[in-house]
Amino acid sequence: MTVSLTLDNVSAHYGSTKVLEDLSLHVGEGELVSLLGSSGCGKTTTLRLVAGFLQPTAGTIRLGERDLTRLPAHARNIGLVFQTYALFPHLSVRDNVAFGLKQRGVGRRERIRRADDMIARVGLEALADRHPANLSGGQRQRVALARALVIEPPLLMFDEPLSNLDAKLRVDMRVEIRRLQQANGTTAVYVTHDQEEAFSISDRVAIMNAGRIMQLDTPEVLYSKPANAFVADFVGFENMLKMRVVAEAGDAVRAEMEGGATIDLPKDRFAVPGRDFLLAARPEGLLVVEGAGAGIPARLGLRTYLGRAYQYQCDTPGGTVTANGPLSMPMEQGTPVSLVPQPDQCCLLPVEA
Template identity: 50%
Template sequence: MPLLELRNITAGYDRNIILRGFNLEVEKGEFVSLLGSSGCGKTTTLRLIAGFSEPNEGSIIFGGRDITHVPLHRRNFGFVFQSYALFPHMTVFDNVAFGLKMRKVPKAEMRKRVMDMLALVDLEGFEDRYPREMSGGQRQRVALARAMVIQPDLMLFDEPLSNLDAKLRVRMRVEIRRIQQELGFTAIYVTHDQEECFAISDKVAIMNQGVIEQMDTPANIFNGPKTEFIARFVGFENFFDLKAEGGAWLTDSGAPIRLTQRTEGSAVKACIRPEDVLIGPPDAGFENSVPGEVLVSTFLGRHVQYNVRTAIGEFAVKAEQDHVYSIGAQVSLGLIANKIIPIPQTNC
């Protein structure tokens, strides 16, 4: 039985309905990310789970209990805010100890748990500092410590790393994942950064306009996006149509394409990553060959990026730099068969 279930949730206010008939399941110990661009409903979902707002319809089941109407302060979920929401008038110690104070934990035990947690997030010695005296990264760790020290049943993260610089973000996401695995709590993590969530999640739910388009492991989504939206999201840049005719898949210009992935229907949108498109002279003899003309050629160092015009659309190609084709060169592209992902037209 999943630890957390959202059943048929409708949420929003006035004329702004954000979630409609929304469902979600999270297993115990899982690190699940909700990924999507602004307005897709990921933050709304997280806040509903936390208890900051109530759904108009539907129910939230946690550990088998219906907690839809359980008030915020009784849910025992840790929440890490994007802005950290540290209490400015309290020291680091008091901030972290706050949740324990609410639970009337005795002083000695409280002190031990707080200090242990500070050590875990690498903030030993900072207990008497005030938030305003600390850097963004340090504050983030205080926020983390504060939420985790209460040993919550569930940890909720609302884009916690957005306000940090790139290097720190990478370091911190590794930390968060490490601590999650060490302490073993269940986490729901909201972000708009695809790389970040793929790096640390067990499962990713990609959301678009209040609906989960696909929820799966990062690898499965990366290699097998189920919708064009997701495909674009995970880096597929090249899309072309294929129609089934007489047992084979044909492009719009009639060229046959060999697919290795099975798919349904008689019309699909096929997609392929720039890295998986071979480029060579017109007589290269590639499988799934598509002739074209180079429009743009960009030298990236290790790779060269091309935009190639073909009869079936413009292709983005990323190739090693052993041979550089210049603008206007006639080339042929080879679409690596097992890298072509078909998306049934019904899903586009």
């Protein structure tokens, strides 16, 4: 059974502080959507609202045809995987996994058969009789996953499930999570603050800030075409330059940046969104060319070695920007250069009110 999850204009308050404002979100059948953001952005609150541990002050939450908004948490039938794993310390792995089945009145033999099946699917057959205290972090997380999956929930939710694991294990586990989620075709919500993690396993990612979704799209679109300055900064467009269109010269637009320097942007490669706009560029999106040229005039500052390139702190009339230069040609501090924006590593954003 695959269903979709819909949040309509959901708001939540803690006392007088607004944590979520008018949040709407649709997670399609069998889709995995990540909620990505730093702490306090409202991603965990959103998950807890859907789980039923918090009540929204406004809005509705629906799972398929079912309205969850006023349904108590225990009746929602959602599989949850916690950051701390939250295994029952007094129960064996098998009893942990069988717990949800027991609550559903599944008979003992059937329950153990299904629990053992699921334990085998996460590769822990040999550890079924152990207690959680005698398992490693990765093994605990597999038990938590098995425990959430065995009840065959229409919706799975993950709350920072990998942040207590070491880097290598994190990568293995996220592949495992994605594999099991896709095999079951379960709709899933995944909360994390780790961009790589979110982008690697999600169908779509919602980047959140201050209780709102800033942009919800596929990782590819978020990475190459952020819709606003917040998302651009989040996905690595480190340089943000304020620009204003001053003239149209044939097939290019002439824009002036703060400090007075002008630059010509070819119309067929850059879509200028308005009179005032932001030029957002990754460090590799500003090509460092020695001498005066068609780009932003700058003087090289500190040089650092990245392995794949040299990175320069460049002084421009509009402030310091970060740009990468080729390894083949290290340049000295103080060299006058021109920074030429590369369309595939830059984006032009409208200035927000």
